[in-house]
Amino acid sequence: MKRFMNLLRKEIRELVTAQLVVSLVFTLALFNFIGRTSRKEVEKAMGTQTIAVLDLDRSASSLGIVTGLESANFKIESMEGRPKEEAIQAAGRGEAKLLLVIPSGFGDSLQGLAPREVETYSFMRSFSLIGARSQVIIRSVISALNDVASDRFLRAKLPDHDPDSLKNPIKTKDFVIVKDRMAEGSANMVAGLVSSQSLLIPVVLMMIVIYSSQMVISAVAMEKQNKTLETLLTVPIRRTSIITAKMLSAGLVGLISAFVYMVGFRSFMGGLGADEVQAASGAGGAGIMRQLGLYFDTTGYIVLGAALFLAILVALAMAMILGVLAEDFRSAQNMIMPLMFMVMVPYFISMFADIATVSLPVKIFILLIPFSHPFLVSQNLYLGNYGMIFGGLAYMLVVFIVLVGFAAKVFSSDKILTMKLRFGKKRGAAA
Amino acid sequence: MDMVLRVEGLRKTYGKLEALTGIDFEVRPGEVFALIGPNGAGKTTALRICATLLTVTGGQVTFLGRDLAKEPDFVREKISYLPEEAGAYKNMKGLDYLKFMAAFYGRTAAEEKEYVDRAVGITDLGARLEDKVGTFSKGMTRKILLARALMTKPVLAILDEPTSGLDVLNALEVRSMIRRYVKEGTSVLLSSHNMLEIEFLSDRVSLIDHGRILDTGTPGALKDMHKANNLEEVFRSAVR
Ligand SMILES: Nc1ncnc2c1ncn2[C@@H]1O[C@H](COP(=O)(O)OP(=O)(O)O)[C@@H](O)[C@H]1O
Ligand SMILES: [Mg+2]
Numbered sequence: 001m002k003r004f005m006n007l008l009r010k011e012i013r014e015l016v017t018a019q020l021v022v023s024l025v026f027t028l029a030l031f032n033f034i035g036r037t038s039r040k041e042v043e044k045a046m047g048t049q050t051i052a053v054l055d056l057d058r059s060a061s062s063l064g065i066v067t068g069l070e071s072a073n074f075k076i077e078s079m080e081g082r083p084k085e086e087a088i089q090a091a092g093r094g095e096a097k098l099l100l101v102i103p104s105g106f107g108d109s110l111q112g113l114a115p116r117e118v119e120t121y122s123f124m125r126s127f128s129l130i131g132a133r134s135q136v137i138i139r140s141v142i143s144a145l146n147d148v149a150s151d152r153f154l155r156a157k158l159p160d161h162d163p164d165s166l167k168n169p170i171k172t173k174d175f176v177i178v179k180d181r182m183a184e185g186s187a188n189m190v191a192g193l194v195s196s197q198s199l200l201i202p203v204v205l206m207m208i209v210i211y212s213s214q215m216v217i218s219a220v221a222m223e224k225q226n227k228t229l230e231t232l233l234t235v236p237i238r239r240t241s242i243i244t245a246k247m248l249s250a251g252l253v254g255l256i257s258a259f260v261y262m263v264g265f266r267s268f269m270g271g272l273g274a275d276e277v278q279a280a281s282g283a284g285g286a287g288i289m290r291q292l293g294l295y296f297d298t299t300g301y302i303v304l305g306a307a308l309f310l311a312i313l314v315a316l317a318m319a320m321i322l323g324v325l326a327e328d329f330r331s332a333q334n335m336i337m338p339l340m341f342m343v344m345v346p347y348f349i350s351m352f353a354d355i356a357t358v359s360l361p362v363k364i365f366i367l368l369i370p371f372s373h374p375f376l377v378s379q380n381l382y383l384g385n386y387g388m389i390f391g392g393l394a395y396m397l398v399v400f401i402v403l404v405g406f407a408a409k410v411f412s413s414d415k416i417l418t419m420k421l422r423f424g425k426k427r428g429a430a431a
Numbered sequence: 432m433d434m435v436l437r438v439e440g441l442r443k444t445y446g447k448l449e450a451l452t453g454i455d456f457e458v459r460p461g462e463v464f465a466l467i468g469p470n471g472a473g474k475t476t477a478l479r480i481c482a483t484l485l486t487v488t489g490g491q492v493t494f495l496g497r498d499l500a501k502e503p504d505f506v507r508e509k510i511s512y513l514p515e516e517a518g519a520y521k522n523m524k525g526l527d528y529l530k531f532m533a534a535f536y537g538r539t540a541a542e543e544k545e546y547v548d549r550a551v552g553i554t555d556l557g558a559r560l561e562d563k564v565g566t567f568s569k570g571m572t573r574k575i576l577l578a579r580a581l582m583t584k585p586v587l588a589i590l591d592e593p594t595s596g597l598d599v600l601n602a603l604e605v606r607s608m609i610r611r612y613v614k615e616g617t618s619v620l621l622s623s624h625n626m627l628e629i630e631f632l633s634d635r636v637s638l639i640d641h642g643r644i645l646d647t648g649t650p651g652a653l654k655d656m657h658k659a660n661n662l663e664e665v666f667r668s669a670v671r
Contacts (some may be wrong), residue, residue, distance in 0.1 A: 006534040014522065227518035234482045234512040235535045416484050
């Protein structure tokens, strides 16, 4: 145990290099910077924007539009008294992103049910989506005016009827059923909420797997490159202890790196306003999800945690073997590609396809990849497929044990000293 | 007293290549025994097998009367091995490297300190041990690695080309380090392609070529037998 701790301490110290710390700090700073910059942009867009208005009508209705825009926090730049062409040019020179032209006779046309066109001219000085927001707002102001005008008209012509029923004679009420639970809501919304809940799992898993496998691969490859491995292998400590110490330290450091990365990512997403969006959709959605049983209780979280943990162990064991096969640090970096690929496949498939309904060969392919299971577990927890869940956990455990056994075997064999895989170079040329 | 190490009919193949064709030698208590021969003769292969790093294809190696292939953990407790091309952890200070290695062997903190102190004495590097190994020259690295191999007073120290790649002065220092510190009950199995230095270092030598042992004896006896002035001439005569 003392020898193991001695080795573990060394492994951790080897992994926590200045380089790692710098790259983590850099990542954090970068995300923070992007987050802050985009937050500023959003604030600018949300803040007062200027709209140029050329009101050729000056009726009560056209003034209504202008007032509506003002109450939506827009600054109105009046183009009063200019002909249209000149107004377009003048507005383009100013800071307004949009020119609104209300034609003369607009107010009368509303009364007479002979619609006249309101024109908008957007000055696209950049192509950011946020910049195009003012047009969307004008549209909704006009749509609200449309509602008011048509309601007024309907009430005048058909005083006995509710204008809303006249405009929407068919109404819907949507229900969603999951297993034996039912709640009011749309399938679209529930699917969106579920995927936003479980999308995080493959992302987190991917981060941790990538970080810690990189760690463990380089931990082995560095020993080879620095010619310390031969000495280490003659020291009185068990092969399994060497493997465990390397995996444990890589897992720990990888977990911490992934955590730092996630914190950075959150501050980045926070900058884009995703927090608010999520909070808003969550507030309405949480009730429905709870009614449908689409949430994790404590057991659910434990099972999910176990699945993630097993997936990390599998990744570490795989990385360990790849690290042994690699000759030095650089080829180790190439070695990690197939592993990353294996983590990405279930992620992308789950984004575009329903694992329950894909064809059998594809399904078997997905189930064989150990990293699919943490993701499947979260969905199966919702659906109560406990057989699938424990099957998945057991499968990952078996894969892990087999891999560690294989890694220990490779470590005790001649291979660890004699195995040399080179990419891009023929063996003959190397010998 | 028992043999420290006995190698009988040892064969080792890498795929089709037969690196050792069935060699015999033994290391007696308290002696420095050397395998000498040209590059590719099979020295490193033999030493790696004795250091529990490679499996045997045929024959047997016994260490203190026990089968090395069956009890590698027992052997690792009692030997130390200096690989031909070895490095130390670059980010560690020299002293920390010695402490790290000592912790695998010492049963108590006092014993660990004793090992480290001995190693510090052997290296003679003084304050430079506070620097990171990455800043060390080749000679300094070799000295610290040799010191760590000798500090635990192993029953058998296996040193593969201990002076390879070193300049004349550093090689001289390393040689005298080995001679000075093996006295206290440690036996040494070493290899070299430098036949002249072996004469100065070893009590007995085996001449090895193409995985075969040509001759074994004290340098003096070998020179007499082959009527040669030095081991280089002995080797030339033995190959013929
Ligand atoms: N890992 C290996 N794979 C294949 N052949 C090897 C390997 N290591 C050594 N050999 C071959 O075995 C023979 C003996 O090598 P080695 O023991 O390193 O000799 P020496 O140490 O005396 O220079 C050489 O022909 C060498 O090419
Ligand atoms: Mg050699």
